[in-house]
Amino acid sequence: QVQLVESGGGLVQAGGSLRLSCAASGRTFSSYALGWFRQVPGKEREFVAAISWSGGSTDYADSVKGRFTISRDYAKNTVYLQMNSLKPEDTAVYYCAAARSKNFLSVRSAAYWGQGTQVTVSS
Numbered sequence: 001q002v003q004l005v006e007s008g009g010g011l012v013q014a015g016g017s018l019r020l021s022c023a024a025s026g027r028t029f030s031s032y033a034l035g036w037f038r039q040v041p042g043k044e045r046e047f048v049a050a051i052s053w054s055g056g057s058t059d060y061a062d063s064v065k066g067r068f069t070i071s072r073d074y075a076k077n078t079v080y081l082q083m084n085s086l087k088p089e090d091t092a093v094y095y096c097a098a099a100r101s102k103n104f105l106s107v108r109s110a111a112y113w114g115q116g117t118q119v120t121v122s123s
Contacts, residue, residue: 002026002098002112009094009117012086016121020081022096022114030054033099034072034079035107038092038119045095049081053102064090086121093118 008020020036035050049070050059058070069082079096094117097110 002032004096004098004112004114006094006096006114006117009119011120011122014086014088014121014123016086017082017084018086018119020083020094020096020117020119022079022081024077024079024096024098029072029074029077031102033102033104033107034070035059035097035099035104035110036070036079036081037095037097037110038090039095039116040092047108048094050104050107051079052104057104059104059107083119086119088121088123091119091121 003025004022006022012018030053033052036048037045038048039045048061051070051072055072067085072079096114098112099106100111
């Protein structure tokens with residue numbers, strides 16, 4: 001089992017930045033890949049970014065490439081999502097997710113989820 005707790009959401013103007021954090025507990029932090037998803041009301045949850053167990057491989061949705069960066073801190077058992085050049089269409093509830101395996105591709109069928117944190121980007 002993996003427990004995930006997100007933080008760092010809030011209200012920001014378009015063009016601004018936010019950093020989301022997700023503290024993980026339970027299984028050994030280096031034994032699984034992690035990622036971020038987002039969801040707006042009435043739409044399906046969509047993949048945003050993923051990072052492998054080692055941090056050596058990452059994956060991003062086309063809509064956030066070049067603006068968002070995912071990273072992980074093994075000393076703090078935390079995964080981050082640095083979001084720059086935010087746009088109103090980035091407004092959503094952002095969820096942290098953990099895979100059952102080490103491969104970052106497995107995050108797209110994640111097994112564990114956080115409770116979500118709201119990000120609102122005003123125009």
